[in-house]
Amino acid sequence: MATVFLVGAGPGDPGLLTLRAKEIIEQCDVMIYDYLANRDFLKWCKPECEILYVGKKGGDHTLPQDKINELIIEKARSGRSICRLKGGDPYVFGRGGEEAEELVEAGIDFEVVPGITAGVAAPAYAGIPVTHRDHTTSVCFITGHEDPTKEKSGHNWEVYGKSTSTLVFYMGVKNLPMIADNLMNNGRAGDTPVALVRWGTRCTQESMLSTLENVAADAAERGFKAPSIIIVGGVCSLHDKLNWFEKKPLLGKGVVVTRAREQASGLVATLRGHGACVHEFPTISVEHLDDYNEVETAILQLARYQWLVFTSVNGVKFFWEQLAEIGLDSRILGGLQVAAIGPATADALRDRGINPDFIPEKYVAEHVVEGLLKLGIQGQSVLIPRALKAREVLPDALREAGCDVHVLPVYETRLAKSDVDEVREAMNKGEIGYVTFTSSSTVHNFFKLLPAEELKQHPEVKIASIGPITTKTVHEYGFTVDVEPEDYTIPGLVAELLKAAK
Template sequence: MSKVYLLGAGPGDPGLLTIKAKEILEKADVVVYDYLANKAFLRYARPDAEIIYVGKKGGDHTLPQDQINQLLVEKVKAGKVVARLKGGDPYVFGRGAEEAEELLDAGAAFETVPGVTSAVAAPAYAGIPLTHRQYASSVSFITGHEDPTKPDSVHNWESLAKGTSTLVFFMGVKNLPDISQNLITAGMDPTTPAALVRWGTTCRQQTLVADIGSIADAAAAAGMKPPALLVVGHVVSLRDRLAWFEEKPLLGKGIVVTRARQQASGLVATLTELGACVYEFPTIEIAPLSDYGPVRDAIDRLDCYDWIIFTSVNGVKYFFDEMEIMEKDARSLAGKMIAAIGPATANELRARGIRPDFIPEKYVAESVVEGLLALHVAGKRVLIPRALKAREILPNELRRAGADVEVLSVYETTLANQDTDEVLAALKNGEIHYVTFTSSSTVDNFFEKIPTDVLKAAKGTVKLATIGPVTAQTLSRHGFDSDLSPEEFTIPALVQALVNDAS
């Protein structure tokens, strides 16, 4: 049935979206979202859903409110399920009630799904509890931007100034001098602690603490701009003890992840948990082959191989996918020696009941060959399931050492069809601090999309991180040195190198 769902998107941290809101996003025909609703939520939308951005940034509304109301009515009248994604909670200074009234007047069905309001979440992430038995037993939520058509303020400033509540002002940055002056004039002690929390719960969170008498000047000096909440009350004094979010080691660091989207989720999640502003910019796509005849032929001939060397997680996945199609499983590998190049590849094998016989200490061809020679690979028949296009060093070195090597393509990597606008703008605006490369193909494909002069212009603020010497060598061919390259060529080591450099 056609219906408009007024969804609270929460304050910005994607993890604070409710399960119900996610489920509605997944089934909606149309998604209408605000400036303050994290675009990461759009990944939950159906691929064929109509996505409409309506802005509502302070002073810059892509669509005025009356046109947003009309849009919602038009879409639901056309028989659509509409997800109206609003920052925070729809009914806490979100104008959700106005949209609901318009829908009712038009005879349209709606539901409201509450969200985590920034008034609660942003102070919590800044280490400021809104209530505390010693400091405040109530909370007041107040708009700092009243309807300009009202002749007088509706706020009872004396009650706010002399009460024991914690005060939380929405949209108060622009009117901060007036807010602080009205509170002091109404009787508030000018030394009362206050805090501005900008972009609360996101990787860009900033917190400014001062007393109410000086916070307007402090905010101007610090260049604090919307969106920000003003918290006033003695609970602010607890921030020194309770602050946790802004202690994250990569908070505010813009980091580009160039891995294929299928592989990037773990790295993206780790960096996000550490506070980074992650730009997902997959430069390669992992794709199946058009013809799996040779793979199935090799699987039919598994008895003739002594060793199977898996060089990547994708190699394991696609190889075992074909085994599954052929109604075979790990038992078909009985008696074979199995090598895994890297811990992630080894874990992928273990998940399929295969314990690798060999994992090299270093994940470069020379170390791999040295270790395999110690296990008497010379003279043995070796199968290497891998990408269609890959470096030939490992099979060539094994052949030189006397092994009979068959390379088996089980998937291919292609240039990703990725929009460059966001990353280009962030590079030019100085919002990116690191670009990570996890293979030579991510380097080559990155420069297929991003002009070298753009990166050179940003080199003063951007550092380039590579997962190992081979990737670093590829980077050098494009005219850039690697700034960070961990001794261990793994994703966890790369993350630790970023943390160490940022600290």
């Protein structure tokens, strides 16, 4: 029998997941996850991992708790390692204690991985410290939804009402009128500040501030629903002053990222850092070639070239892979001049010990040609490691200038197998604000996966393009581009999105 890991997934922000939790997610054989656990974490599961959803929300139970217990034990007895992923912390209103008891009775080893609980994280993201010298020296975590089969309530409303502690109620929105009345009937003043935070720490977070006597009516008027945390106490008065998260410029705005998954992490992280709800929808997969004989031959004949021109980070990556494959390294480039099409490609070269001799002012092939001609490349031998299929502007222009050009495919791009239904559903719900394109290939492949006519049914969705070549491709499908940076880079694209959001 294998170990069962009761893992706290934290409140939802991927950055708040612990390193130990991520390690277990990556290694587990079976993933059993809850409604409040961020589904983005599932992408870290290994391909052969069995993934099972057992979420519960508002009375809608995929599986009742006793059946969840049985499922965990059944899977563990099959000899596989189990990750039981639970929102927040498994031992803070997560029923992790009950599951652990069942595992002990079944004789199954288990490990608990604590997570950041929403009762601390959600208030913090809404500008509310649960303790503060000027307001309170203690905090009390309380369930707002007790087990309905209990004969007697576990709540001591008299203590809660007279306490000066910050009170944090979990799962209590439906019972908000009862909670407020019980607190006021037991001594809490009606003007006590109260805050609600819904989907705390996530890009969809929203919060509201009220008072104990008005909060039930205010929450109903605003349509505040679960999952929400209720905070009662003087610390809530700091909400407006310290509310840093909800000031993020892209908060709540859905942004589709179409880059290849291998390249998207930087863009995804930056967008999330600005509050965006990122929908990863890679339209390109970057693949190895079936045969690298031509690449090996070209590498062994590098001495015949004067210039080595890289047009992408992937070109650098796959070229160096082949260098290593045949037992060589950057030293073989001695005597060659090296060009990079843009700063990201230049950084990839620097990471490998090569400082580019040339980077154009604008990061498209046309400007590369213009700059290289000024450097006197005419008539010289040029090697261009790149994708199997790419624009021919650069090699054709260099040939016209009398260069001996050898285009060397070192990788190929293919249509990615992405789940279009997730993006389609988000569009139908009005949750997508922007679709970002970072190359002509991402445009072509996006519309292979989601027909152009379907996107035209959503005029509220804006298109962000990294530069004029990509924009031209967007126009071919009958769309206008709403966002295009002057600096044709990922940082430039993000900066322009931030301007548009303002």
